[in-house]
Amino acid sequence: EERIVILGAGQGGFQAAASLREAGFTGPLTLVGDEPGLPYQRPPLSKAYMKGDAGIEQIELRPAAFYADHRIELIEARATGIDRATRHLMLEGGARLGYAHLILATGARNRPLPVPGRELSGVYYLRTRADADALKATLACARHVVVIGAGFIGLEFAAVARALGHEVTVIEAAARPLGRAVSPEMSAFFAQAHRDMGTTLLLGAGVVGLEGVDGRVTGVKTTDGVVHKADFVLVGIGVVPNVELAAEAGLEVANGIVVDDHLATRDPAISALGDAVAYPSRFAGGQDEPAMVRLESVQNAVDQARCLAARLTGKSAPFEAVPWFWSDQGDLKLQMVGLAGPTDSAVLRGDPATRRFSVFRFRDGVLTAIESVNRPADHMLGRRLLAGTPVLTPEQAGDESFELKSLLG
Ligand code: FAD
Missing domain, CATH: 3.30.390.30 (FAD/NAD-linked reductase, C-terminal dimerisation domain)
Structure with a gap:
């Protein structure tokens, strides 16, 4: 049986399934993911969905009928291991899923805040629809919202929270917002733009702890000893790639599941894509010396899925799509x-x-x-x-x- 199994039913996993069918793959195709419901887009979680301008149907990548029509089997389960010798994916509960080819599209998870008080209630992260639903429910009652981390998710959320009328403080340890992604000129523009929206933006301010009363967060303490009032905290300090299954299976991992320029791991029956992978890119190094890079974007996941679907249906080509990204803030x-x-x-x-x-x-x-x-x-x-x-x-x-x-x- 030439079954292709895709692990991870997020942006990239969904796209790989859809593109495989589009490219003419007719064999059995299974998409395994541990999140409930149909695959959905994450970007609106910190934008229209958070603001209440888009509902669940608007963020789902395709309606249920799409999967039936394209014979894409959806399995909701957590995978617990890869048996490379016999080509099986092990699922929670003991089921084993045989594959001819396995695509790892496991994405990334939030980096946890490494300070005392992180277990208090009222402290949220934003990666999944479940995260978004949980935080939306309490955000409505919040007055003092503190966002830890001035990256894309923190700033997008801050803009929405301001638009909804909350008092918002953003605390960033680095000297400028979006520092890993944009030029100092662009950082300066966004710093001012958020201040103009009425957000208090603190730069060069490390968080040393969260304070609480009766198990609920009441403040965020920074390195200068100041406690910033908070009845709601959003932590947006980056993500870590989900590489554990690949590593346990003996695949190479270095800031991501390592793949070559065709998105292949060193096991010819396993490929990987999306937020979870590190791959060689001429955009990171240069034409003559591609450097390994791990990108976190819809474009990267989607284009890699298309490239991989082409290879698995006989049209192999190196992955060299131009990286691009967007962010909406106010x-x-x-x-x-x-x-x-x-x-x-x-x-x-x-x-x-x-x-x-x-x-x-x-x-x-x-x-x-x-x-x-x-x-x-x-x-x-x-x-x-x-x-x-x-x-x-x-x-x-x-x-x-x-x-x-x-x-x-
Ligand atoms: P994911 O979409 O994360 O999917 C991975 C899936 O695998 C998850 O559902 C996970 O639960 C599942 N999984 C992992 N391990 C297992 C296991 N062992 N068993 C079963 N399932 C497993 N990008 C942009 O380009 N523009 C934006 O504006 C933008 N905004 C964003 C806003 C938010 C709030 C977030 C969270 C992300 C945003 N992104 C944006 C990033 C973009 O959503 C990601 O780059 C993209 O989703 C990556 O796709 P992926 O398939 O690699 O991973």
Whole structure:
């Protein structure tokens, strides 16, 4: 039996199943996931779904009929092991699922806050629909909301909480928000934008503990000894990839399940994709020296799923999709394409004061990434430019009279 089993029914696992059918795979296909309900999109959890503008049907990737129509078997269970010798996935409760090929799409989980008081009630994380539903229920009654971590999820949540009328404090240990993802110029813009929304943004402030009364959180204490009043805390300090099953099965793991440029592990019967994997990318290193990278984005999971489905149906090609990402915060739509290094230079196009501008990043004069706010045309152009060898110079990027489109020929 040529059964393909996909472990993890999130964005990437779902896409792998859908793309396998689209690419003509007719054999048995099973999607195993431990979350209840149909596969859904995570991005709205910190945006429209959190705000109450989208319900469950709007965030589900496909209705139930899709899985029946495409003969995709959905199994709700937690996998507990991989028996590589006999090609079986072990499920909680003892069931064993045979596979000809196994796709690991196990995603990532929240990094737990490593300080005293973390077990208090009123402390939330946001990764799953269950997380979102639980925190929505108590958020309604909160006055003082403290967000720990000024990454994408923390800031998106902060924007929603402000829009819902809560008092919001964001506490970030680093010197700037979104520090791992964007240029200092873009960080400065978002810091100001959140302050303009009425959020108190504390930078360079480490959290040393949570305080509570009767088991419920009442405050967040920072390194300077100050206790910030809180009756609701959202922790958004990043994720850790779900690599344990792969590691226990003897597959290589290094900040993710290690795969090659075809998304293959060193077991020819096992591939992996999405938030859980580290793969070689020319966008992380350079054309001649691809570096290992682990990305956390819908684009990455979806494009990897398509690439893998093509390989498993006979159209093998290396994975080289251009990385891109978006984040909605208030009325600001941030779009990013490419991967910049921490020392890449930044060239501004447009005026941040108009809330419509882009930051072009360069390394040794070569375009590496574009960060755009409310300027989708720059972003779309960047996707096309970065797919090839970009010829844009820093001078052209900074000159608004220069037509970027002219570079596409
Ligand atoms: P996931 O979607 O996490 O799916 C993995 C699944 O595997 C999970 O359901 C997990 O429970 C399951 N699983 C793991 N181990 C087991 C096991 N042993 N047995 C059974 N099941 C298992 N990306 C963007 O590009 N733009 C955004 O604006 C954006 N916003 C986001 C907002 C939020 C709140 C979150 C949480 C994420 C956001 N992302 C965004 C990131 C994006 O959702 C992820 O990159 C994407 O979901 C990754 O897909 P994946 O399939 O690799 O992992």
